[in-house]
Each structure stands twice: as C-alpha cells, then as structure tokens.
Amino acid sequence: MAAWELLKDQNFRLDGRKPTELRRIETRLGVFPNADGSAYLEQGNTKVLATVYGPHEVKGGRGRSNPDKAVINCQFSKSAFSSSERKTHMKFGRNSSETNQHLVQALNAAVMSHLYARCQIDVYVEIVQSDGSDFCACLNASTLALIDAGIALKDIVTCCSATIVDEKSVVDVNYVEESSGSAVLIVGLLPKDEQIAYMQMKGRLHADHLEKLLDCAVEGCRNINNILKERIGEHLKTHSSHFTLTRPATPGRAERSRPAIA
Amino acid sequence: MSIDIRLSNEKLQHESTDFSAERPLHLVIPGDIITREAGYMRGHGTYMENDVLYASVAGCVEKVNKLICVKPLKSRYTGEVGDVVIGRIIEVGQKRWRVETHSKLDSVLHLSSVNLPGGELRKRSEEDERMMRNYLQEGDLISAEVQSVYADGSLSLHTRSLKYGKLGQGSLLQVPASLVRRRKNHFHNLPCGASVIIGNNGYIWICPTINEQSDKTGGFVTNYERVNSSTREVIARLMNCATALAENMVVIYDTTLLCAHEFSLKYEVKELIKPDIAKEIALLTKQKIHNNDY
Amino acid sequence: MKETPLSNCERNFILKAIENKERLDGRQSYDYRRIKLEFGIDRGCCTVELGETIVMAKVSCEVGQPKQTRPTEGFLYINVEFSPMAEAHFEPGKQTEQANEMARVLERCLRDSRAVDLESLCIMAGAKVWKLRVDIKILNYDGNTIDASALCSIAALSHFRRPDITVSGEEVTIHSVDEKDPIPLSIHHLPLCVTIAFFHQGTYCLTDPISREEKVMDGKMIIGMNKHREICTLQMTGNMLLNKEQVLRCTNIATVKIVELNDVLQNALSADEEARSSGKPYGTYVADFRKVTVKAAESPTHSMSEIEEEARSMQLDSDRMEESEEEVVENVVKNSWLLRIKESKANEAQKVKDTICSEIDEFLTTQREMSDLQQQSIVNNSSKNNGAKGQDQDAKTDTKRKRNQNRPKKKPDTQSTAKGESLDSATSQTKKSKGKRKGK
The missing domain is CATH 1.10.287 (Helix Hairpins)
Known part of the structure; x- marks a missing residue:
C-alpha cells in the first residue's frame, strides 16, 4: 500500500476536504426526452446517468408480473472508460448482478409499488466516470430519475458512504480512500423518518466504532437530502409555467381539467 | 448540403415567463408535508400517514374544494371514461386485441366493441373471431374511445362510432400526456388543409383532411390514394410545430396548434426543427394564449 | 420447476406466532438450530448441518499467474451452487440471484476483510501464486444458508493444507503429499456470519430463520464478525426500513452468537486434529445450541427446549440403566x-x-x-x-x-x-x- 496520508495534520483529506465535508453535487433532471424520467448526477468526480422507463406492462410474460406490487427492474452498467484504466465490465457478472439487486431493494423501500400493481418499472443506471462512492451516486441518481418520471415515492432515498481513517469518521469517500482497505459503510436513508433502507459494509471494523460511523453516514445522507431537495425545487420552478398553463387560469372557463380521485 | 453546428453554451437561458405571479404555486417534493389539517380528501400524488398528508410526487399542489392532489410535471397517461386515444395493436388475442397506448398497462379492445364492416349489428360468431386478423393486425394504428377502466387501471376501448377506427396515411407524434387537455372535441379539421386527432394519451395524429361525408366506411378500409406534396408540406409543418410546443411544455390543442402554425409560416418547414426557432415559436404561442385568456 | 408459494394461512400463523414470541420449532428468538460440523478424509472438505440445512464446502488450490496490479497476492474464489437436490425449484447450472448474493457476502466476509492472508499465497512475485477456490454446494435447503456456508467455508479453509514448496533460485518445486507434509493456510481471524430476519416492519427479529420463516420475513440483516468483535461485513437486504437503534441492537445480538459459533468451530477443529493425530477415525462434533440466549433473564422457567433436554437425558440414563x-x-x-x-x-x-x-x-x-x-x-x-x-x-x-x-x-x-x-x-x-x- 502506498504511504499516502489520508488525513493530514491539519485535518484535511487528500482532496482538501474536511472529514465531514461532502463533494460538490451537481444535478440535472429530464436529460433524455425519450425516457419517462431521467437524471444526471455528479458527486465530485463520480458522474452517473440514470433513466427510468415506466410504469409499463410487464415484459416477459404473465408469470413475472406481481398482482400486488410493481416489479422494479434495475440494470447497472459501468462504462469501460469510467475508471482510470480502461476495463470492460461484465454486464451480467456477479458484481453487477449484486448491485442490481441492491438497487432494486433500496428503491422498493421507497416506491409506493402498490399503486403500480402488475406494472414494471425499469431503471437503467450508467456510470460515466467513477471516483469512489459509485453505488451512492447510482442510488441518488435513480431517485432523481424516478421523481422526474412522476412515480409515487414515500420519500427521497439518499445514499452516502463513510469510512474511518485514524479513528476519525470521514464522509463521502473517493476512490483513493476506498481502495486503501479501510472499512467503508454505505447507508441509504429515507430522511423524513430517518429510516435506513439500505446498508452495506465492507472491510473490517471494530463493533465499537460502528455507531460513530453510522452517525457520520446518516449525517451525510441528511446533507445530501437538503441539496437534492433544493435542486428538485429549482427544476420545478423553471418548469412552473407548465403548471399554470395546464391549469385553467381563471375559474370561469368552461373547460376544466377534471381532477381524478385516487 | 450544409451542416449546422450549434454550441450548447450559446443556448438561450430559460426565460421563466412570470405566469406564476397571479397565483402562487405550492411546489412539493416526495416526503413533504402538504397539510396537517384533517377533513381533506386525498387525491393522486399524496399519501396519508399518522393523520398527516404527505406528497408522493414532485409537482404542484392542486386544491379543489376539499380534494387535494399533487400534479407532477410528467407522468404516464391514466385513462378516464370518454377519453379519445390513439394506439397501436400489439397482439391479436381471443376475441380481443391488445392495444398499446403508452399508459401504465396495455389497453384492450374487445371484438364486441368494434363495428363490423358494413355496419351490421349481430352477435359475433366463431367466424368473426377467425377473421379478426383481417380487420386489425399487429402494428395497425387505431383511434378509439375509452369505454371503461378496470380495477387495476387498464383501459377497455371501443370504436363504436364511425369517426373511430383504423388510421391510414398520416404522421404520428408522441408528446407528454399532461400537455393534452380534456376537451369536447379531439378531432379537428384545421383550415390550413390537414386534420388532426389529439389523443389524450399524448399521441397526435396528423393526416390529410378527412372528408366528413365520404369516408364513413366504418374505419376498416384504409385510403391508400397518393397524397399530394402541398398537403404533405402542411402536415410536416404541423408536425414540427407540435414538436416545438411539446419540447417547450406548451399545452396542445387546436388553438395553440393554429397559432404555432401561423407563427411558423415565416420559416421554412425544415428550419422549425432547430431548437432556437422552435423555442421562439413556442414562446410566441404561449404569450398569445396568455393574452387571450385575459 | 416453479417454487410452491406459501399458503396464506401458514403465513398468518407464522406471523401470529412470532407476535407471541414463539417459533415453529419451539426455539427462542435468538436460538440457533443444532449444528453438526463434519470434516472429510481429504483436507479442506467440510460439511455443516444447521438443523435441516446441509451445506458442503471444499477448498482446492492451483498455481497461476497473479494480477498485474497486485503481483504478490494470491487469489481466493468463492463459488456457490444451489443444487436441485436441495429444493426442486433450484435450476441446475443457473446462477440465481440468491446464489450470487451469497457468494458476494462470503467474498466480502472472507476476502475483503483479509481473513485469509493472500500475500502468503505468493510463490514467486509477479510470476506464480496460489489460487484458492472454495466451492460451496447447498445439499439441503431449510433456510439460513448464509450462516451455514460461512461456517462451512471458514472451517474448510482452516482445515485445508496446501502442498509445501521449495524455491531454489528460479526453480520452484511443489512437493506432493507423500514427500513433505502439506502446510496450513495463514488465516488471521475467523469471520462468521449471523443472519437476523425481521418481521412486522422491523418490530420483531429472529436469528437463524428456517425456510418458511424466510418466505414470510420483511427482510434480513447479515452481520459478519469475528470473535474480537470486529465487523467484517454488514448488509441489510430486503424491502424494509430500520432505524439506528435496531441496527445497533442487531450487532449486539450478533456478538453473542458469534462467540458461540466460534466455540463450535474451534471444538470441531481440535477434535478433528486429535482424531487424525491419534489414528482414530475422524469423527463428528455435535453442539446443542438451545440453551444460550441473549436475554437469559427473560426466558421462561420452562421451555420446550429444556423439557426436550430433560427427556433426552432421561433417555440416556435409562439406556445406561438398562x-x-x-x-x-x-x-x-x-x-x-x-x-x-x-x-x-x-x-x-x-x-x-x-x-x-x-x-x-x-x-x-x-x-x-x-x-x-x-x-x-x-x-x-x-x-x-x-x-x-x-x-x-x-x-x-x-x-x-x-x-x-x-x-x-x-x-x-x-x-x-x-x-x-x-x-x-x-x-x-x-x-x-x-x-x-x-x-x-
């Protein structure tokens, strides 16, 4: 292992961040006109694209449709040019398959799937540039894409990673910190009630440090939630004209859009 | 042949025309509290938890008397009885056709819901069932009306009027379903020389003018007569106008289409594809509609 | 073949029973089923019976080239197979999601936590390293295959002996078993997994779920830990929501359980070593796991398990008496x-x-x-x-x-x-x- 100091004397990390500081987050909703919902998310140098198709009829026969809930199908893909060395990633390999499953499970906790019985929702995620916390960026981008598609969610799912370096917990790990071998905890949170929808840890960590690390990751999720809420609000405002024009401007008009009762 | 290259940086920034000044919009995000007061009926886009009403989609809150619902920017088409839709046949099944209408679930067109050729009224027999494929095949485009909605949200269609049926020559355009309002009439014969069918599910069909009298054949005979180039141009222009309106989130109905068509006349048909020209036309249309409202 | 779904009355019954803190087989909430660890004649072969679930693991090794980026490290591959003999709905050869998930959990638990020292598997840096392969096969499925497989694989790895090698300059000689005694792998710590299943939106949790309980559960949490209280892997899967306190409580439960599982493992290994060295036939080790619970104070005065035990001891006594x-x-x-x-x-x-x-x-x-x-x-x-x-x-x-x-x-x-x-x-x-x- 290279003798890099992940946490220097003045408490700054390799990229100049403080331990509890997140990377810069940039978002854009409605990137693809073809898809029902799409989003682009940047977390530092990790760049992710997510698209949502659905809800639509279940493809692949009646056997796969669920009469109670929607079937959420995720496809995760990492571009060959995403890492510093060109490496083709197996789309149907073990790691991708696991990530797909975990994305599905995390999103299932948030999507109100009883409203979409017998339907299928497809989420496609592509990592364009990878610099650590790939899964977190994927989950955040998928949430944004689902919101853009107008699919009913209980709450936004925000995801953040944390690790422990020199007894201090550090949030939003980048590639260098991730590959240093220390324990990395990834938490997917529903911020409204502070409920954990997804949790995964790899590496070795003493059980006494778990609470500290968990707190740090949850705090990171809360901060990401604030940022995402802001961005979605901005997106809605820029398209707010759509709301006024689809709504009758004056109450006296003959044509009224009938609001449908759930 | 010249190629036109534009840099995305040069794109004009969004001019948020301040229509929202009249009525403040209550914008919400999934998980936001809409109201804690009781006594409201829960509409689409909301859910109740511990007597508090939360939003489940990102959009604008609409309050009609005691009903609260949240309308998102984009969503798939959900059918209502009486809507006009345009769809594609994807499957010929037992006594029914499966129609794709860009909604949550595929719609269904029963054999008993179509007009038999010649306008006969009789019980459908075995032979009719076998002849289904002669009427409508996979890939055919039809216009129909929603007869009923099943419990799971899928639609049952019918083509029992002579104005519905298989569509012949023309252009199909797909726009977000929320841009199409429910109106009395969805079939318009535009004065510019084309007819347009605006389906509630976001499919818009532009075709040569439908002759009211002669073409009432029950909708199963397609007219393959050659369409002349001027009509084609009109159709193409209308297509581009509709695309321009859709991209800029302007509601589409006959008035807006006509306005857009009017404003587009100074450009060539192919120029309308360019985003800046499209935006200009859309903005002009928006302004005119807004002015007309007041 | 398609999996037969669980009937609604069974589902309701199991859920109701869990509300009353009862389980189908009479165990306490945090009890494990009877564990039986058996080693084979070959080094590196281990079978674990956790109640009705039977899992077999076999470790094998071969020489190969290391990765370019890590020239001094060997490999550890884990392969999981759910065979149709375990349950009729498992298809042969098809990598199901379940098998995939399990393989990944075990990989994280064993490889990413550096349980096995991969650097010790290096023969010649950049040229030749040992490639270890753990093949796990599920022989009978009755829930909680992850715990059983984790126990099985770490036991097999501890049990395994690789051939001894001598390096003389550029030449490497791999000695066969007859020439030189094979040497054990360098294992830093023994990580084991505990699966905790959640019911009723996270209100109730149980360890070691059987397959019927698994069909009814909301979701599960897998905690991999070693006896030094170091968490090797943590995973929460399933479409459920938990809060922080529940997570920490689970880790505490896991700590207790890991210690017990570790004892089982150590006893089995030492018993096997003894048997091998003294020339006796290699035997099995049986552990009764129903006594120890986390909340011992809250346990009722009489439980089915205790009564069963008494009955058994009485049986033994009567045998002896006879x-x-x-x-x-x-x-x-x-x-x-x-x-x-x-x-x-x-x-x-x-x-x-x-x-x-x-x-x-x-x-x-x-x-x-x-x-x-x-x-x-x-x-x-x-x-x-x-x-x-x-x-x-x-x-x-x-x-x-x-x-x-x-x-x-x-x-x-x-x-x-x-x-x-x-x-x-x-x-x-x-x-x-x-x-x-x-x-x-």
Missing part, C-alpha cells in the same frame, strides 16, 4: 456359578479334611494301641533296654505325623479363606449392584 442391569444380571449369574464351584471345592476340601481327620484318629488309636503294647512289653521286658530305641523311633514318627497333620490342615484353611474372600467379594458385588439399583 446396560447396567444387564451387567448386574450377568454378574449375578457369574457369581452364582463361582459360588457353586467354590462350594464344591469347599465340600471337597471338607471331605479331604474329614479323611485326614479320620486318618489322624486312626493313627492316634493305633498309637495308643502301640503304646499300650509297648508298656506291656516294657513291663514284660523291664530288664531289657532295647525298648528305648523303639520309643525314640516312635517319637520321631510321631513328630513326623504331627507335621503331616499340620500341612494338610493349612491347605483347606487357605482354600477356605480364599473361598471366603471370593464369597465375600461376590456378596459385596451383589450388594453393590443392589445398591446401584436402589440408587437409580
């Missing part, structure tokens, strides 16, 4: 025979004694007669001095006779004393056996 009764009967029979033999011997001795006594009496009577005759002769031949010699001779013969009389007397005594002792021992044995009976 055995001992048989022994006693045998002993009694033997003793009776001995008694008879001894009695007969005693009788014989008595007869001998009698005969000797009678002979002695005869001697004495003859002696008296002789002495009477001698006195008469003395009286008759008082003038003659030839009688003294005869008296001396008589005296000598008398003493000789007396000695002879003494000797045979001793034999019957010793015999009788010996008989007496044996008789005593026989009686004491019978007394002991009677005592045993009374004691039971």
